[in-house]
Amino acid sequence: MLRITKIITLFVFVTVSSSAVLAQKETSFTLASPNSEIQVEVNIGKNITWTVSNRSHQVISPSRIAMTLENGEELGTTPKVRDSEKKEINTTIDAINYKKDIIEDHYNQLILKFNKNYGLIFRAYDSGVAYRFTTNRKKEFTIASEEVNFNFPEDHMIYIPYANDPANDVYQISFENLYQHIPLSEINKDTIAFAPVLVELPNGMKAAITEADLESYPGMFLKAGDNDFSLKGEFAGYPLEEEQGGHNGLQSFVTKRADYIAKTSGSRSFPWRVVIISNEDKELLNNDMIYKLASAPRIDDTSWIEPGKVTWDWWNDWNISGVDFKAGINTETYKYYTDFAAENGIENILLDEGWAPKGEILNTIPDIDLDEIISYAGSKGVGVWLWSGYLPLAQNMDEALATYSEMGVKGLKVDFMNRDDQKMVDFYYEISRKAAEHQLMLDFHGSYKPTGLQRTYPNVVNFEGVRGLENTKWSNTDFPLYDTRVPYIRMLAGPMDYTPGAMINASKDNFRAIHSAPMSQGTRVHQLALYVLYEAPFNMLADNPTNYKDEPESTAFIASVPTTFDETVALDGKVGEYAAIARRKHDIWYVGAITNWDARDLEIDLSFLPEGDYEAVIFKDGVNADKEATDYKREVINVKSGEQLNVHLANGGGWAARIYPAQ
Known part of the structure; x- marks a missing residue:
């Protein structure tokens, strides 16, 4: 639901005839943030470039924007501006399951429409800038590549997490790698990195690069650009062939990728390319740009979505003590976790890996009586979550969601996706939509970084993508x-x-x-x-209940902290x-x-x-x-x-x- 407090809209239309465009060597458009400190300049000549400055210091030097279709057509090459529109938006967003309940959404926007039925949207906020492609075509088309560049004027230091060994499929990663703190000029040119990355600018300023509203499109990796001090986007090819493998056969490994990155509908908006800018480091601790740029909620009734804390079994290896049964993946152990949760106001328990046979999702091992666990937890006011590997769930999605929703399960922790190509991104949206239909919440483990899906589908309450x-x-x-x-x-x-x-x-x-x-x-x-x-709207207690019982003061504090x-x-x-x-x-x-x-x-x-x-x-x-x-x-x-x-x-x-x- 959007609560509007104030909207200031200024429309500026520029219509350029074909003959005028042909005679025109270069056109420049400027856009400022509401406080005027951040400036975006878009230059239209033989190519499209954008430049960003903050407090008169150049953050992004001229960087080309383009998209190449499979038929060789290049959006952004010899562009012809058909019209433009500027407007200021000043409104608020009622956030759901977030770090604040109201978000001030104030930005200036520039929309450029080009011949050949494509466009670009630029936004300038007080905390950063973003742009995205749009298309308005009747037929589906295939995207061979997108050119995304972030050129910097100097050899700044960067915090960058490299992906895995490129000898394997470099796009198949857990998104948990550590940050290298190095100059831009020393970025390894033989591999790629994943977003967000953080660049140190003069006078204590920072610039973080990531993306938002990623839907039916591959996620953006980053690699060393063509200039000495630059980054450029890299995208996984569409999966053509896959094979089952990985941990307990729960993953799907791509063995052959296409030479294109996406097949897509003709009329759509593409992901936002985002530069978050701070003047002081602490500003980065409370930034809302990704949530603001995400698509609006697609769930009408969110009253059933109840994020909270959850006891976790896997990290502590089920090491409870002082009981008269053998601790492990069995009904007695999860009743013990349930009792602990109920006694301390912890909303949920989680059955992590092992409750189902390897590679399965619709059966339980003999030591687990899932009906009894759910019934017992329900009698104590505690919800039950189930862990699932990606592939068994993807192969049995409809039946699994219906079955466990009917049994009274509150949510699923989905693990080992470890990719963000278009096919995998589509999986995130499909399961989010279908889980919402069954009133099931989701926690994506083994996942790529969030890009705003938690706003679009508020039943998605957490993501890993962190070490x-x-x-x-x-x-x-x-x-x-x-x-x-x-x-x-x-x-x-x-x-x-x-x-x-x-x-x-x-x-x-x-x-x-x-x-x-x-x-x-x-x-x-x-x-x-x-x-x-x-x-973390869905936040785990990693240790075992016995250890928490031995530390009641610490446990009481943890239990007292909300998750939203x-x-x-x-x-x-x-x-x-x-x-x-x-x-x-x-x-x-x-x-x-x-x-x-x-x-x-x-x-x-x-x-x-x-x-x-x-x-x-x-x-x-x-x-x-x-x-x-x-x-x-x-x-x-x-x-x-x-x-x-x-x-x-x-x-x-x-x-x-x-x-x-x-x-």
Whole structure:
């Protein structure tokens, strides 16, 4: 539902005759953001190029825009402008299951229409710019390639996550790779990377590159461009042949790709090419551009969609203790998880991999009585989610969705897609639509980054596409460093299924990757703060119920943090160093801050609080947390709006608070 508060529309039409176009060497169009700080210039000559500046500093130097069809026709070569239209939009969006309830949607827009029935739309926001192709043709057509360029005027530093070894199908990846922090000129020219990427500009400015409203089209990868300091888009060819394989045969591997990227309807809009621009790093912690650019909701009734938290079994290897049954993938274990969830106000339990025979979706293993688990959980007010590998679900989609919806399942965690070619993107939309018809929610694991699908289909409540806590089971990745990068980069695209909540915490020297009894890097409070800091409408508790029962204070805080909010305030931060965010649900505020492996002192400004007296339940790193990462201190203090709280974060540490009106 769109609530309109104010619309200011200025139409400027320019109609150019054919003879005038032929005589015209170059035409230039300009577009400014509402605050006039960001400027876009579009030049129409032999080609179409765009240039972007922020506060008079060039962000994107002239970069060509084009699309080539399979028949050799090039949209964007010798273009002839038929007409143009400018307008200003100032309205609001009622967000669903988001980090705020109302989004201010204010932008200026330029629409260019060309001969040959295609067009370009440009938008300028105060926080960035975007453009997209449109076509208005009667017949379907095939796209051979799209030329997307982001040229930079200097050799800036970039945070870039490379894809896999190009000796294999480079487009088949988990989208979990780490960020390389390198100059643009040193980007590996023999591979590709996935978005978002983040470019450092002068004077503390940043530019993030990604896409939005990706539908029936391949996702955009990025690679070294033709210039020394540039990036260009790369797109997976359409899958022609596939074979079953991968983990337990749950994946579909492309063995032959077409020399085209998409077959598409003749009249449509294509994905947005997005540059998010910040003047301070903390602005990236509270950016709404992808949600704004996404298509409007296609579900009329969203009252049944209830995101929340969920107990998770796989990361902790079902390692509950103190019970008189053998813990594992069985009915008794999931009843135990259900009891824990009910006792602590956790809305859901998840049956992860193993509840169904390998490669199947419509049967259960003998030790699982799914009807009994669902009935028992329902009696406790707890929802049941099921994990599924991609291929079995894709092969049995209609029957599986109908069966589990009728049984009372609340949602599905879908895993191992590991692609974003056009065929896979179509799968996301198909299952989102059909799941909504059966009132089932979805969590996409093994997925590409979000591009706004969660707005279009609000029953989609989370995405992975991030190197989450599960990797601590086998990897020595520097997680506190990664944890302080992803809120500024990956989280720009949308929610992250990072799965925090470890109760066994380790300092840098004490950490070991252990598969069956895993631990986190950094402090206990670092884990607690992630529930506030990371956007996740469907948020997991990674550890096992026994460990949570042994840590009631930490568990109570985790349980108290909502997964969607009414307001978000970015407090402070620097990419790769630290981040601090405040979020409000009704009249209660939640604050989370984390640091990398460097201890630091922060000042938390409470000016976001309305006037009045408040109590704050605070979790902070203990005095010995630098060596014993589980060490923390909980305290309750009185606070007021405008106060400054001096906060110390230990190595790999954190700080978390729940602030509510004093009684």
